[in-house]
Amino acid sequence: MGSGTSARSGAHLVLETLEREGVDVVFGYPGGAIMPLYDALYGHNVRHVLVRHEAAAAFAAGGYARSSGRVGVCLATSGPGATNLITGILDAMMDSVPLVAITGQVKSTLLGTDAFQEADVAALTHTITKRNIVVRDVTQIIPALRTAFAVARGPRPGPVLVDIPSDILRALHAPDDVEPEPARPRAKAPFPEPSEIARAVEAIANAKRPVVIAGGGLRWADAVDEYRTFVGHLGGPHTATLLGLGCPHPDDPNFLGMLGMHGWKRANLAVADADLVIALGMRFDDRVTGNPARFATNAQVIHADVDSSEFGKIRNPEIALHADLKTTLTALNAAFADRTPVPEHASWADETRERGTPPARDRACGGALSATDVLDALVAEMEPGTIVATDVGQHQMWAAQRVRPSHPRDFLSSGGLGSMGFGFPAAIGAQFAHPTRPVVAVVGDGGFQMSLPELATLRRYGVPVKVLLIDNRNLGMVRQWQQIFFNERYSATSLDDNPDFCMIARAYEIEARSVSTNADLRGAMRAFLQSKVSTLLHAQCFPLENVWPMIPSGTSVEESIEAVPA
Amino acid sequence: MTIEMHDPRLLARIINVAHRFGCGYTKLESTQTGGTYVAHLDLEGDAEALRRLDLHIAKLLHDDKESFA
Numbered sequence: 001m002g003s004g005t006s007a008r009s010g011a012h013l014v015l016e017t018l019e020r021e022g023v024d025v026v027f028g029y030p031g032g033a034i035m036p037l038y039d040a041l042y043g044h045n046v047r048h049v050l051v052r053h054e055a056a057a058a059f060a061a062g063g064y065a066r067s068s069g070r071v072g073v074c075l076a077t078s079g080p081g082a083t084n085l086i087t088g089i090l091d092a093m094m095d096s097v098p099l100v101a102i103t104g105q106v107k108s109t110l111l112g113t114d115a116f117q118e119a120d121v122a123a124l125t126h127t128i129t130k131r132n133i134v135v136r137d138v139t140q141i142i143p144a145l146r147t148a149f150a151v152a153r154g155p156r157p158g159p160v161l162v163d164i165p166s167d168i169l170r171a172l173h174a175p176d177d178v179e180p181e182p183a184r185p186r187a188k189a190p191f192p193e194p195s196e197i198a199r200a201v202e203a204i205a206n207a208k209r210p211v212v213i214a215g216g217g218l219r220w221a222d223a224v225d226e227y228r229t230f231v232g233h234l235g236g237p238h239t240a241t242l243l244g245l246g247c248p249h250p251d252d253p254n255f256l257g258m259l260g261m262h263g264w265k266r267a268n269l270a271v272a273d274a275d276l277v278i279a280l281g282m283r284f285d286d287r288v289t290g291n292p293a294r295f296a297t298n299a300q301v302i303h304a305d306v307d308s309s310e311f312g313k314i315r316n317p318e319i320a321l322h323a324d325l326k327t328t329l330t331a332l333n334a335a336f337a338d339r340t341p342v343p344e345h346a347s348w349a350d351e352t353r354e355r356g357t358p359p360a361r362d363r364a365c366g367g368a369l370s371a372t373d374v375l376d377a378l379v380a381e382m383e384p385g386t387i388v389a390t391d392v393g394q395h396q397m398w399a400a401q402r403v404r405p406s407h408p409r410d411f412l413s414s415g416g417l418g419s420m421g422f423g424f425p426a427a428i429g430a431q432f433a434h435p436t437r438p439v440v441a442v443v444g445d446g447g448f449q450m451s452l453p454e455l456a457t458l459r460r461y462g463v464p465v466k467v468l469l470i471d472n473r474n475l476g477m478v479r480q481w482q483q484i485f486f487n488e489r490y491s492a493t494s495l496d497d498n499p500d501f502c503m504i505a506r507a508y509e510i511e512a513r514s515v516s517t518n519a520d521l522r523g524a525m526r527a528f529l530q531s532k533v534s535t536l537l538h539a540q541c542f543p544l545e546n547v548w549p550m551i552p553s554g555t556s557v558e559e560s561i562e563a564v565p566a
Numbered sequence: 567m568t569i570e571m572h573d574p575r576l577l578a579r580i581i582n583v584a585h586r587f588g589c590g591y592t593k594l595e596s597t598q599t600g601g602t603y604v605a606h607l608d609l610e611g612d613a614e615a616l617r618r619l620d621l622h623i624a625k626l627l628h629d630d631k632e633s634f635a
Contacts, residue, residue: 122575126575126578126579127579127582127583130629130632130633131573131629131630131633147633151629151632151633155632307625307628308624308628309621309622309624309625309628311621312617312621313618313621
């Protein structure tokens, strides 16, 4: 035992450290091994939000982090509690989300004995965390958690798991440090090499058809302003990945919309014809590139990223800028501040803007409600600054094509992992981070049923999350692929036995309304968004609507389709 | 290759990743010195897979270094 302070339990030291790290809310679910921590939470300043499944705790913490830029924290007990966190931890790893997961563990003396609710969660999460730590001694709790927060923050953020046996949570310790220590700073990001910046400037100045691609890394580098200044200097067209949406200003006429499989055709065409691609904080995901051998074949690539392992993983860049994106863009902006804009960049931007139409609506809906019309109504009626969290599937892509976020933290989506069940709890997490801002969860009928119990979380805390349910009585994206690529053999995608979602919401005392006609859509949307409480809008949509355009997996924009092939 | 790490579990992870990339190893030796581990690995496999594996190992070692900074 140290000296200078009174002895506290390991559980209390956990909470003290969370407070020092600026944590105001944690999302979790109790159980046997983590009971000492829940006992310490009783009446504590750190607010605990009880979700109804541990998976929702990880997704809610992810939504909190994605919308705020702060580290999200989730708690679970050992064994099944910990394993239920795994999808959300991997989601955070894939999208570089700062997350700290704290799990209870069986007593130290029982480790490795197949004790009740024992799981080797360190081994299970080894490949899906930046780091995981099994705390072996109560004196290690504070340093372990401080390391966890520092590593989670970056330079490239990600998840860290801290596993604490229950006896360590109960053990007493009096740390030596009487005064709270400052939070451990995040590791320093590398600075850009001046010679590489000079090469990049020269390549940009010499390019006739440059295209910038904004990726999710800009969000975590807090480089949105620098990005907008940069594309202003460039004067050429730019596009964004799913996670880069919100980096381009939505009113920028040179912004071509989202790139990739279901992106705007003009964005994909621009990249295909570019002579220079400036890739910022993006990783050439297959949903963006299609066949990488046929992606931007005429272009040199400048790739800027804080993680050097991304260089050449999919595409070898001619110029690699290994540095923090904020400092990289600041350096580029300084270089371009005194330069005259290249005239060809503006004419190229004009050319790209005119190519291709906006994402086509599927007009096969007859008189039924179109999901795209529902999302257009949402975009038309929602307040500026609304945070939109999507689930995964067709509605996600329709939303990404239409929602015009003014900041990447205003549009939350499970990009890399594409995890159904993400949207609703992520919206709850975002609402806790932003109690006064409107938050809308856009979900499908498949994913919503993976997270239905969180209606209880809405009810308990009275958080005014709005849930827009796009119900097409199908696992729509899979159904679309079956229609196009599997000879219309619809295997296990029909949800024609869906429950009465409004009745379920009302059972949780959540306000609910349904809409099934275009005539009622605007009024229903307005009432939904103007509600001051948690509410569900159940949009009963045409079941066979497809997402267009679509670049079939592994192909390129030349194979883009905008209707079911005959 | 010779790698230096703080968390010896990285070796298991590297072997797993090598297997995922269709690569294997013909030699693996590791020794502990103070708080670090030095390992010698001989990896084999397709050239492109080995190139990607190198990138992945570099990232793992970077995270290890960042964690123990």
